[in-house]
Amino acid sequence: MQTQQRQKIPILQNQVVVFSKNYLPLARINIKRAIVLLVTGQAETLEFSSTQQWEVRSASVVLQIPEHIRLTSGNPERYWKSPAVNRREVFRRDGHTCQYCGSTKHLTLDHVIPRSKGGTHTWDNVVTACEQCNSAKGDRLLHEIPMTLRTKPKAPIHPAIAFAEQFWKEQQTIET
Structure with a gap:
């Protein structure tokens, strides 16, 4: 019994990467949220060459939850407002x-x-x-005066863009 509990806990702690309809990585979500999105048809499985899957069982269903999913519904480009300058x-x-x-x-x-x-x-x-x-x-x-800026000031970027940049940087370091 303890062996089964040890196997279930790590699976539920895994993260799934969610992509938009046009394949922009948006965020990492927990596996429970990924299950809801897949079961309700709001997302579909994405398979890359190195995609990992986790098996999740209920009393009547066995699901294969992938490491990457893609949203199938909703607005692909949500409106995002830059935060106020404060x-x-x-x-x-x-x-x-x-x-x-x-x-x-x-x-x-x-x-x-x-x-x-x-x-x-x-x-x-x-x-x-x-x-x-x-x-x-x-x-x-x-x-x-003899002063220079270390970085050029600019508005913050959309959180999804920031996540996508970080995601692809991580993928490049994994591959090398």
């Missing part, structure tokens, strides 16, 4: 580090093009800066 989201985007010196202490927000000089409060103009760098930059443009 302190928490800018810090998250910039990895909680000053975009001028790399410090992680006493962080503030800085407008690359100061608002007094026509700069806007948008994703491509707001960066994380430590108090020291923010004071040193002041109300000046970057070309007026």
